[in-house]
Amino acid sequence: xxxxxxxxxxxxxxxxxxxxxxxxxxxxxxxxxxxxxxxxxxxxxxxxxxxxxxxxxxxxxxxxxxxxxxxxxxxxxxxxxxxxxxxxxxxxxxxxxxxxxxxxxxxxxxxxxxxxxxxxxxxxxxxxxxxxxxxxxxxxxxxxxxxxxxxxxxxxxxxxxxxxxxxxxxxxxxxxxxxxxxxxxxxxxxxxxxxxxxxxxxxxxxxxxxxxxxxxxxxxxxxxxxxxxxxxxxxxxxxxxxxxxxxxxxxxxxxxxxxxxxxxxxxxxxxxxxxxxxxxxxxxxxxxxxxxxxxxxxxxxxxxxxxxxxxxxxxxxxxxxxxxxxxxxxxxxxxxxxxxxxxxxxxxxxxxxxxxxxxxxxxxxxxxxxxxxxxxxxxxxxxxxxxxxxxxxxxxxxxxxxxxxxxxxxxxxxxxxxxxxxxxxxxxxxxxxxxxxxxxxxxxxxxxxxxxxxxxxxxxxxxxxxxxxxxxxxxxxxxxxxxxxxxxxxxxxxxxxxxxxxxxxxxxxxxxxxxxxxxxxxxxxxxxxxxxxxxxxxxxxxxxxxxxxxxxxxxxxxxxxxxxxxxxxxxxxxxxxxxxxxxxxxxxxxxxxxxxxxxxxxxxxxxxxxxxxxxxxxxxxxxxxxxxxxxxxxxxxxxxxxxxxxxxxxxxxxxxxxxxxxxxxxxxx
Amino acid sequence: xxxxxxxxxxxxxxxxxxxxxxxxxxxxxxxxxxxxxxxxxxxxxxxxxxxxxxxxxxxxxxxxxxxxxxxxxxxxxxxxxxxxxxxxxxxxxxxxxxxxxxxxxxxxxxxxxxxxxxxxxxxxxxxxxxxxxxxxxxxxxxxxxxxxxxxxxxxxxxxxxxxxxxxxxxxxxxxxxxxxxxxxxxxxxxxxxxxxxxxxx
Numbered sequence: 001x002x003x004x005x006x007x008x009x010x011x012x013x014x015x016x017x018x019x020x021x022x023x024x025x026x027x028x029x030x031x032x033x034x035x036x037x038x039x040x041x042x043x044x045x046x047x048x049x050x051x052x053x054x055x056x057x058x059x060x061x062x063x064x065x066x067x068x069x070x071x072x073x074x075x076x077x078x079x080x081x082x083x084x085x086x087x088x089x090x091x092x093x094x095x096x097x098x099x100x101x102x103x104x105x106x107x108x109x110x111x112x113x114x115x116x117x118x119x120x121x122x123x124x125x126x127x128x129x130x131x132x133x134x135x136x137x138x139x140x141x142x143x144x145x146x147x148x149x150x151x152x153x154x155x156x157x158x159x160x161x162x163x164x165x166x167x168x169x170x171x172x173x174x175x176x177x178x179x180x181x182x183x184x185x186x187x188x189x190x191x192x193x194x195x196x197x198x199x200x201x202x203x204x205x206x207x208x209x210x211x212x213x214x215x216x217x218x219x220x221x222x223x224x225x226x227x228x229x230x231x232x233x234x235x236x237x238x239x240x241x242x243x244x245x246x247x248x249x250x251x252x253x254x255x256x257x258x259x260x261x262x263x264x265x266x267x268x269x270x271x272x273x274x275x276x277x278x279x280x281x282x283x284x285x286x287x288x289x290x291x292x293x294x295x296x297x298x299x300x301x302x303x304x305x306x307x308x309x310x311x312x313x314x315x316x317x318x319x320x321x322x323x324x325x326x327x328x329x330x331x332x333x334x335x336x337x338x339x340x341x342x343x344x345x346x347x348x349x350x351x352x353x354x355x356x357x358x359x360x361x362x363x364x365x366x367x368x369x370x371x372x373x374x375x376x377x378x379x380x381x382x383x384x385x386x387x388x389x390x391x392x393x394x395x396x397x398x399x400x401x402x403x404x405x406x407x408x409x410x411x412x413x414x415x416x417x418x419x420x421x422x423x424x425x426x427x428x429x430x431x432x433x434x435x436x437x438x439x440x441x442x443x444x445x446x447x448x449x450x451x452x453x454x455x456x457x458x459x460x461x462x463x464x465x466x467x468x469x470x471x472x473x474x475x476x477x478x479x480x481x482x483x484x485x486x487x488x489x490x491x492x493x494x495x496x497x498x499x500x501x502x503x504x505x506x507x508x509x510x511x512x513x514x515x516x517x518x519x520x521x522x523x524x525x526x527x528x529x530x531x532x533x534x535x536x537x538x539x540x541x542x543x544x545x546x547x548x549x550x551x552x553x554x555x556x557x558x559x560x561x562x563x564x565x566x567x568x569x570x571x572x573x574x575x576x577x578x579x580x581x582x583x584x585x586x587x588x589x590x591x592x593x594x595x596x597x598x599x600x601x602x603x604x605x606x607x608x609x610x611x612x613x614x615x616x617x618x619x620x621x622x623x624x625x626x627x628x629x630x631x632x633x634x635x636x637x638x639x640x641x642x643x644x645x646x647x648x649x650x651x652x653x654x655x656x657x658x659x660x661x662x663x664x665x666x667x668x669x
Numbered sequence: 670x671x672x673x674x675x676x677x678x679x680x681x682x683x684x685x686x687x688x689x690x691x692x693x694x695x696x697x698x699x700x701x702x703x704x705x706x707x708x709x710x711x712x713x714x715x716x717x718x719x720x721x722x723x724x725x726x727x728x729x730x731x732x733x734x735x736x737x738x739x740x741x742x743x744x745x746x747x748x749x750x751x752x753x754x755x756x757x758x759x760x761x762x763x764x765x766x767x768x769x770x771x772x773x774x775x776x777x778x779x780x781x782x783x784x785x786x787x788x789x790x791x792x793x794x795x796x797x798x799x800x801x802x803x804x805x806x807x808x809x810x811x812x813x814x815x816x817x818x819x820x821x822x823x824x825x826x827x828x829x830x831x832x833x834x835x836x837x838x839x840x841x842x843x844x845x846x847x848x849x850x851x852x853x854x855x856x857x858x859x860x861x862x863x864x865x866x867x868x869x870x
Contacts, residue, residue, distance in 0.1 A: 280701075280705050280706065282848070283855075284733055284734075286852055290855070290859045290860075291680060291741055
């Protein structure tokens with residue numbers, strides 16, 4: 001095995017348009033061996049930096065991960081070692097020794113031509129490396145397809161990774177290489193000398209460095225610093241005649257016989273110039289070279305984009321077709337179109353993924369030629385989403401009866417409606433059963449839902465739990481999340497029912513954060529203050545307390561009477577204040593109970609075709625003869641009403657405590 | 670103006686020779702015209718007075734042929750140097766991709782050079798062009814005159830070239846520095862093309 005040359009690193013590798021792609025790929029491979037482009041096959045003419053690049057990969061891989069094992073060897077070394085191992089009967093052991101190698105760098109694989117046995121070995125080695133997750137990087141002076149009689153399976157393996165070339169360095173890269181080499185050798189040249197060397201169309205970096213070496217040697221024996229003219233003269237002598245012709249003019253055929261001859265050395269004396277008829281030819285040659293550099297730069301940019309987007313998993317046929325064409329294209333326009341399509345695909349994919357996690361990664365989101373299909377796919381997924389349950393329309397916030405006892409809750413609700421999402425977020429309303437929390441919650445929800453574009457989720461916590469369970473059961477949790485992430489407000493009734501529902505709390509926690517962050521209103525109701533919620537995780541409990549927590553107490557007499565009055569009126573009855581006061585005084589615990597009580601009295605009166613009076617109501621509810629209703633303190637009633645309005649027991653409840661005898665509660669059960 | 674047009678596969682560069690009257694702008698174009706093979710040059714349009722002073726402008730189209738698939742043309746213009754033709758100068762300067770400022774090296778013309786340079790900057794600025802990032806080179810013409818009549822390139826640099834543009838001594842009548850100047854401005858224009866993208870307009 002050859003040791004890595006310590007000088008061959010990425011930071012000493014001059015990057016230009018000719019090798020930028022290869023260097024980008026090489027860096028990617030060195031930083032994530034075995035996961036990006038595997039195998040990586042680099043091909044380039046002799047002296048263009050393949051070995052440097054391979055060793056740079058090795059160095060960089062070890063810098064990134066000092067534990068990784070890196071081996072560099074030329075194909076010849078590989079063959080020799082293999083033959084030696086076979087001769088000593090250690091063939092199998094030799095094969096196994098690569099199984100622990102993290103990065104294997106094989107140089108000069110073009111010598112595989114017609115060597116079936118070694119091709120089989122290399123195939124085996126490649127398979128071993130791929131199977132063990134190791135990175136294999138190969139270099140050659142020609143593309144795999146041009147290696148004569150190469151095993152088809154090897155070709156397929158190489159094609160499965162990345163095959164990339166390094167072309168001859170452009171002018172700027174040549175200048176940069178020469179500057180770096182001169183600096184390393186501590187040689188100082190006038191910039192015009194470096195430019196003169198670089199302007200010789202030397203394709204190989206080795207030859208370029210050789211040319212520089214000749215100038216260094218020339219300068220060492222000269223007293224004065226070498227001029228660009230002398231440099232040209234020195235190099236022209238040692239160059240093959242084919243190299244002396246400037247190649248830059250592609251199509252222009254100058255009329256002058258001298259035509260596109262080598263660029264003239266700049267005239268040092270301008271006041272007495274030697275006038276030549278090929279000035280225009282020289283000018284044309286140099287300008288042509290500059291134009292060609294600008295125009296041909298598009299290929300590099302497009303190829304770079306192909307490499308990048310392929311690496312990110314996108315189809316690049318559109319860009320590849322550009323490269324296949326001979327005619328130059330506007331790279332800005334082509335790449336901008338392509339990248340705009342990619343941006344759209346990413347946006348669509350993100351949306352699809354949010355709606356349905358399984359939709360992410362669909363092939364349609366990876367092909368910029370299929371943006372319309374991708375859009376249709378997202379629409380399809382979006383349409384499949386039904387909104388979460390909304391507020392019940394029967395509850396109107398304006399019908400909520402206010403009194404001194406519930407004014408705080410109502411004021412908070414109004415504040416929320418005035419500035420949803422910002423004033424009190426979340427609003428938590430707690431109070432006993434029948435206090436009207438559900439009414440208030442749905443009332444708020446209905447007002448919020450009137451805003452255009454709003455999507456209000458208003459449901460019982462128990463329904464929220466069950467909805468999630470169904471989603472889990474059908475493996476559609478992402479879809480479930482997406483439903484709730486679209487909402488503009490979340491109103492959850494009876495959050496005490498979330499106690500012990502860890503998964504639901506988890507989901508609510510994340511949803512809470514998201515809604516809060518985006519300024520979307522949340523309202524919760526609970527039977528107890530958040531601090532007393534049992535089985536609710538502290539992180540959620542504290543969040544419920546983070547907004548405004550208000551109590552909604554049981555309806556007081558004033559509220560109860562107003563509710564009864566409204567119910568009587570809604571049922572088309574003239575409101576008898578005495579009847580209203582009597583019914584409101586009944587020991588019914590909930591607003592719903594009061595409504596049912598009114599319904600029961602009115603229904604019975606209608607059946608018996610009797611007027612719905614206080615006497616009738618008392619007769620019906622207490623079984624005692626109708627008498628004048630006396631609204632006074634110390635009022636006593638007997639029996640409790642069930643929610644349906646019927647007497648359930650003979651419990652006696654004392655409403656006021658005028659004397660000791662009345663402080664007894666009988667429980668005949 | 671459109672510098673590179675990928676649709677029509679054309680590169681067109683408009684280069685304007687600017688400077689005081691009689692500094693040698695037309696001479697530059699005439700020298701180039703004389704060196705360009707007939708097949709590569711268009712007709713040089715020169716609107717001159719009877720005394721050979723440029724009345725409107727000179728125009729020399731150069732066809733560099735097809736380079737890397739692009740038909741490449743340079744259009745060289747001169748402006749009339751006389752002070753009272755400023756409207757024409759503004760017109761010619763419109764859409765220029767680069768400017769060659771041809772200064773007269775004679776010491777007695779220094780003031781005219783400064784005035785013309787200021788006029789050029791003002792006219793460019795009026796077109797929204799900031800001269801600091803604009804392709805511009807200076808040519809100190811008539812360096813062939815007796816040395817006691819002229820300022821050296823170094824003196825002229827001190828007087829005119831405080832922004833450090835590339836400058837060339839020249840003798841436009843005999844061609845010294847003419848193509849060097851043209852090459853320098855062409856390269857600057859093409860470099861700017863690389864820096865600003867396609868430049869298609």
